[in-house]
Amino acid sequence: MAKYKMHVLVCGGTGCKASQSAQIVDNLKAVLAEKGMQDEVQVITTGCFGFCEKGPIVKMMPDNTFYTQVTPEDARTIVEEHIIKGRKVTNLLYTDPENNEHVSDSKHMGFYKKQIRIALRNCGFIDPENIDESISRGGYEALGKCLTEMKPEDVIQEIKLSGLRGRGGGGFPTGLKWEIASKNHADQKYVVCNADEGDPGAFMDRSIMEGDPHSIIEAMAICGYAIGATKGLVYIRAEYPLAIDRLQIAIRQAREYGLLGQDIMGSGFDFDIELRYGAGAFVCGEETALIHSMEGKRGEPTFKPPFPAVSGYLGKPTNVNNVETFANIPVIITKGADWFNKIGTEKSKGTKVFALAGQINNVGLIEVPMGITLREVIYEIGGGIKDGKEFKAVQTGGPSGGCLTKKHLDTPIDYDNLIAAGSMMGSGGMVVMDETSCMVSIAKFYLEFTCEESCGKCTPCRIGNKRLCEMLTKISKGNGTMEDLYELRNLAAVIKDTALCGLGQTSPNPVLSTLDNFWDEYVEHVVDKKCRAGVCKSLMSYEIDQNKCVGCTACARNCPVGAIKGEKKMPHTIDLAVCIKCGACIERCKFGAISIK
Amino acid sequence: MATIKLSESKIKTIKDICKSFDNKSGEVINVLHQVQGAFGYLPAEVQEVVAMELNMPVAQVYGIVSFYSFFTMQPKGEHPISICLGTACYVRGAEKVLDEFKRQLNINVGETTKDGKFSLNCLRCVGACGLAPVVMVGDKVYGRLTPDNVKDIIAEYNN
Known part of the structure; x- marks a missing residue:
């Protein structure tokens, strides 16, 4: 990297790519070439910076200037002003919403201040398609340390001491998992990376694989060394073409450098990695189902025990860890377990990556120490609720998790506290909702997802969730009774107790947590036939205020079903029998005369 | 088994893909990914050829196609x-x-x-x-x- 005096880092994450970041790169390169500066300034496409809300992001190195919401047209200004004249382009800088001042270094932004980046350490700093950049930031140092200075049992001991727990959702201690796999002797063992990120609203694993694929390869090799496996498999969603591409490039480069393959670093240790593609089945995130899918079967879970550590892929001992778990491993080895276990809470060590989304000002990918409160995440990092609305709930843990409310805002986030609050860590989706979200509809949304994704093997999940979903539909249509609410709770408890796999057992959580935290809202739907958020169409009726309506006919002209009648310049009326409650009239009315009752 | 209505060239494409995975039944998901990539979808007659080549029951191939949402038996729009x-x-x-x-x-x-x-x-x-x-x-x-x-x-x- 020596010959360049300046680097321009452009985010190539999915969100920024969708906002033309590739075009920004092309334009920057073209303008630099035009000025004859292509050998002085290097343009690098990096992984996700995390601050997706303000994307596309362009970062200037070495002065750390952080430009937000850059357009392809801005490329010329950046080159001519910043690079040539050394002046910051103020209109592209982030503006602090508190004091309206420009902030040029990301360190001083509310979004980044409280974050600690371990798993995401290289995302946004390196070109993920260049192994040298990874190595220059310490990549493969941990693997070298393991192979030359540590025995396999030392590696396992270090991971155990670190207190690292599985980041895919369950929170099983990683070191213990490795130890069990290491103690089962077999002619062949496997290391599997679970990259089948299926929670709707979660994209942390994808960002790690796209932004820092070498950290996964290195960690898998370390795991292989620790448990005595020579083969690694990454089970990755076919829906992530960019991540697949980058992993393939990274594996090829690692092989060329002798960091994968035979006799790695002259230590006598062999290890290689292959990719296996998922085909869109949520249940394949469950480790036994994932293994069956890798074997070319339907991805149905089986009863545990036997655990994969005893009998996994092709009947051999197999260790399955999630992407984010692996991303933590190299840092623990180089910096030591004592450094790692000082971060976090008593039983949950280190950091967690969350995908912050929904009705929040700063949507993006964040990595925070365990023990941070929801309030800090939502208001300090997330910048509060969009459009100044009221915070209502935050959903964590995806379809297996639950909704937390205002009363949980000051609860420190860790595995055990979230479970105690009726939700779970899950893989790290965090969807914030304001008063316009109806909790019955949210529960129904997740149940529809579960019904669609249930593999169908066990009855409680296949039929039980279907019944739950039908009851929720009945309630949202205004036909529910109080008995239905009690029956919801009963059936949910039965599914929790009797379903075969982890997904089935947690599938009623969205229903139970909303029943617990938003009981009044359910009762309103059932008794008063009202949906306070105005989401359940059957419970709404539209009305035109006869005093406010001036008879402009805008609503009548835009009603798709002709439900609005009235003479010009005379107050109009809605025929509720015809109205389909689409809301087109409200959007068109300039006089605020139409309201939902 | 129903008579296969596919053209010779299509059958050859499927056979080549299966061959590139050594006709192993354990590779069926990877095979189906590539076949769908080539044709856009996986109609019944395509599944029959795949099953024959990988020496597994058609029902099993269909079971996989219908299980995973990424696979489709309907042609997609342009x-x-x-x-x-x-x-x-x-x-x-x-x-x-x-x-x-x-x-x-x-x-x-x-x-x-x-x-x-x-x-x-x-x-x-x-x-x-x-x-x-x-x-x-x-x-x-x-x-x-x-x-x-x-x-x-x-x-x-x-x-």
């Missing part, structure tokens, strides 16, 4: 439209956008328009939650949509 219904998009109004697409194209989810131009599908999270709600047409991502944008998007592909 411009497949996928609406993200991940949670982040859902709470930012993806359903309204979906309804508008259904209304304007006059098809339901999983269907293709009569002229074969558009097909409508839902997917769960593209990982572009910052742009929610998100719609993909082919490989192009459209973000921060409202029902009002739907008409323009369709028009973009209708010329």
